[in-house]
Amino acid sequence: QSAKAATHFTPSKEDYQKVYNRIADLVADAGDYDDGSYGPVLLRLAWHSSGTYDKESNTGGSNYATMRFEPESLHGANAGLNVARELMEKVKQEFPWISYGDLWTLAGVAAIQEMGGPKIPWRPGRIDGVASQATPDGRLPDASQGADHLRQIFYRMGFNDQEIVALSGAHALGRAHRDRSGYDGPWTFSPTTVTNDFFKLLFDEKWVWKKWEGPKQYEDKKTKSLMMLPTDYVLTQDKSFKKHAKAYAEDQDLWFKDFSKAVSRLFELGVPTSQFVTSEPWIMANVDEQPA
Ligand code: DDH
Numbered sequence: 001q002s003a004k005a006a007t008h009f010t011p012s013k014e015d016y017q018k019v020y021n022r023i024a025d026l027v028a029d030a031g032d033y034d035d036g037s038y039g040p041v042l043l044r045l046a047w048h049s050s051g052t053y054d055k056e057s058n059t060g061g062s063n064y065a066t067m068r069f070e071p072e073s074l075h076g077a078n079a080g081l082n083v084a085r086e087l088m089e090k091v092k093q094e095f096p097w098i099s100y101g102d103l104w105t106l107a108g109v110a111a112i113q114e115m116g117g118p119k120i121p122w123r124p125g126r127i128d129g130v131a132s133q134a135t136p137d138g139r140l141p142d143a144s145q146g147a148d149h150l151r152q153i154f155y156r157m158g159f160n161d162q163e164i165v166a167l168s169g170a171h172a173l174g175r176a177h178r179d180r181s182g183y184d185g186p187w188t189f190s191p192t193t194v195t196n197d198f199f200k201l202l203f204d205e206k207w208v209w210k211k212w213e214g215p216k217q218y219e220d221k222k223t224k225s226l227m228m229l230p231t232d233y234v235l236t237q238d239k240s241f242k243k244h245a246k247a248y249a250e251d252q253d254l255w256f257k258d259f260s261k262a263v264s265r266l267f268e269l270g271v272p273t274s275q276f277v278t279s280e281p282w283i284m285a286n287v288d289e290q291p292a
Helices: 013-028 039-050 082-094 100-114 147-157 161-172 197-204 230-236 239-250 252-266
Strands: 207-209 218-220
Touching (some): 013 082, 039 082, 039 100, 082 100, 147 161, 147 230, 161 197, 161 239, 197 230, 218 230, 230 239, 239 252
Antiparallel strands (some): 207 218
16 A cells, blocks of 8 residues: 555646556557457446436446446446456556546546547546446447437437547447457457548448348458447448548548547546546646657
């Protein structure tokens, strides 16, 4: 137990940068895990801890990190995220003063930035909550559904169509796992680099239903090595979603800009403004921007 946790310790931006750096080490040190990076699964943890927000009741979101508790940790949508939570436990041991909500969202920021994505403005202030603050199952999107469902889920968080599409571009990263969601495979050929390839591939490839025993998903006709979920494909079918998806396919800078804004907001859902230690969010430095 660090003396810092016992006394009144007010961490500075430099202290949070140390945590960021430690997370970045772990992201890169993934050995044979998946595609050689923990970045995607860490981003998914940050997103699922934030995306439970409901603006009407002002419940859920990243403030209390309630995914630490059952039954939220056992919700179907969170299958496999124990990998990310256990990894972050190592960082928590080293920096016991950081709250889980700050740690998990900072991990999402580090994952995006270290995998070549845009800067994600971030600030600390989340506090550890209790199990009774956990949200009911069903607040995160169901991949088998369509445009109405996407709007229902994301409007509830306070996002609009453009932001829904911008956020969905996160599927440039990582892969679906048979033993987690039931789906299978990566969305892009570079699942550990942040690019707008998710949008490009949506329009450039021909997507057909995969013939298998698993849940309904698309595969690219040409290589049969990539996948799209029904909720991904609908971004090319719904008129309003399509307009934004096309714009992001044609302009990576535009997507980076909109993705950064939307993710920054996503990670702050459910956190009272008064809890933040700074009114102006910080830009954390990437590992390669710091002296070795
Ligand atoms: Fe996602 N996502 N996601 N997703 N997601 C999965 C994996 C990853 C949906 C379903 C799935 C976002 C939106 C949606 C990431 C980030 C984000 C998987 C596969 C499913 C299923 C899980 C597994 O088997 O391991 C659906 C549905 C939506 C939606 O309706 C919009 C958003 C907004 C983000 C974000 O980060 C902002 C990432 C990263 C992964 C890859 C995880 C991994 O382990 O690799």
